Amino acid sequence: MNDKLKPIWLLDKNIHFLNHGSFGATPIVILNYQQLLRERIENEPVRFLARELEGLLDKARSQLADFLIIDADDLAFIPNATVGINTVLRSLNFEPDDEILITNHTYNACRNTAEFIAQRSQAKIIVASVPFPLDSPQQIIEAILKKVSSKTKLALLDHVTSPTALIFPIEALIRELTHRGVDTLVDGAHAPGFVSLDLRSLGATYYSANCHKWLCSPKGAAFLYVRKDKQANIRPLTISHGANSPRRERSRFRLEFDWMGTVDPTPYLCVPEAIRFMGSLLDGGWSALQMRNRELALAARHILGDTLGVAIPCPDETVGSMASIPLGKVSLSWDVLQAKLMDEFKIEVPIVPWIDGSCLVRISAQFYNRLEQYQYLAEALKQIIF
Numbered sequence: 384m385n386d387k388l389k390p391i392w393l394l395d396k397n398i399h400f401l402n403h404g405s406f407g408a409t410p411i412v413i414l415n416y417q418q419l420l421r422e423r424i425e426n427e428p429v430r431f432l433a434r435e436l437e438g439l440l441d442k443a444r445s446q447l448a449d450f451l452i453i454d455a456d457d458l459a460f461i462p463n464a465t466v467g468i469n470t471v472l473r474s475l476n477f478e479p480d481d482e483i484l485i486t487n488h489t490y491n492a493c494r495n496t497a498e499f500i501a502q503r504s505q506a507k508i509i510v511a512s513v514p515f516p517l518d519s520p521q522q523i524i525e526a527i528l529k530k531v532s533s534k535t536k537l538a539l540l541d542h543v544t545s546p547t548a549l550i551f552p553i554e555a556l557i558r559e560l561t562h563r564g565v566d567t568l569v570d571g572a573h574a575p576g577f578v579s580l581d582l583r584s585l586g587a588t589y590y591s592a593n594c595h596k597w598l599c600s601p602k603g604a605a606f607l608y609v610r611k612d613k614q615a616n617i618r619p620l621t622i623s624h625g626a627n628s629p630r631r632e633r634s635r636f637r638l639e640f641d642w643m644g645t646v647d648p649t650p651y652l653c654v655p656e657a658i659r660f661m662g663s664l665l666d667g668g669w670s671a672l673q674m675r676n677r678e679l680a681l682a683a684r685h686i687l688g689d690t691l692g693v694a695i696p697c698p699d700e701t702v703g704s705m706a707s708i709p710l711g712k713v714s715l716s717w718d719v720l721q722a723k724l725m726d727e728f729k730i731e732v733p734i735v736p737w738i739d740g741s742c743l744v745r746i747s748a749q750f751y752n753r754l755e756q757y758q759y760l761a762e763a764l765k766q767i768i769f
């Protein structure tokens with residue numbers, strides 16, 4: 384078979400898969416590479432895990448660091464972005480009445496973590512209300528900065544929001560918050576491969592993000608960036624051998640995060656291959672892929688807006704490879720609507736209940752998606768709702 388015609392993903396051909404955003408999808412070549420690594424482990428588990436792994440992790444982390452434009456020593460591999468948010472929040476000490484700033488777009492799991500920590504220390508959660516629909520990114524900055532007080536210790540901010548798929552103006556937010564003495568914990572779950580990242584220039588205090596979404600690595604690969612001056616205070620959720628290691632040639636941060644007990648390390652080791660492979664799909668590399676996906680998402684939301692007669696809810700500059708479109712107040716509950724799209728139309732797409740009682744449909748655009756799929760979704764929604 385001509386190489387170009389070989390399927391790249393294992394995705395079910397009978398399903399219109401418009402939800403890359405939830406869990407990503409890994410190309411077959413990367414899964415094959417992972418399988419080779421697993422065979423290498425099973426060939427001599429002690430050699431691999433006790434003697435070779437450290438060097439292999441160093442190499443993989445250094446290639447990820449080059450992609451993110453950051454010092455590899457400031458990165459730790461973790462299994463997912465939720466673990467990263469938990470790691471930071473559970474490492475920090477808050478005093479009663481300290482304030483942790485989040486937004487009404489914060490991912491539910493991370494909001495739960497912040498609330499758990501706040502309850503434990505009697506700190507307060509302050510929620511900034513970012514409007515959606517949104518006229519300009521400036522409204523995001525204003526809504527968040529308005530909630531900063533002398534008690535704000537940390538702001539937990541999404542780089543790309545989950546329900547509304549907005550790219551927050553994160554550089555400006557970090558700059559303004561840092562200027563006000565507020566540390567920033569960025570939930571960048573979607574960001575790598577979705578936007579171009581330059582972590583060094585971004586200047587966040589902490590940044591947690593997934594490789595298994597838009598970098599398309601196998602599931603269970605993510606990273607936590609911790610600014611050097613904060614690394615001594617950030618301890619992994621699992622305390623293991625690193626805590627009392629006599630080694631001095633590696634930081635405590637590195638020693639603790641690189642061994643949290645026996646796990647399958649292959650998702651981490653596949654990250655460089657995922658970066659390489661996804662970056663090879665189009666002639667222009669990663670920027671061409673991101674641009675293509677973004678253009679598809681922008682076109683898709685116009686199709687949905689026109690077909691359903693709803694207004695485009697946010698400016699183009701806040702859109703990347705996903706877009707959320709308001710469906711208004713639908714007579715069906717969000718989960719029934721989502722199930723109908725799957726059962727009757729074979730469309731996998733998330734319907735998100737939004738805070739004003741309305742529903743949003745969030746589309747993803749990845750290399751395997753085509754414009755006709757969004758037209759089909761729009762017609763299906765029209766048929767079900769209107």
Ligand SMILES: Cc1ncc(COP(=O)(O)O)c(C=O)c1O
Nearest residue numbers: 405463464465490544545570572
């Ligand atoms: C904004 C945001 N944060 C965190 C997560 C959690 O990612 P994971 O389940 O990989 O930890 C998601 C997942 O969709 C997300 O959208």
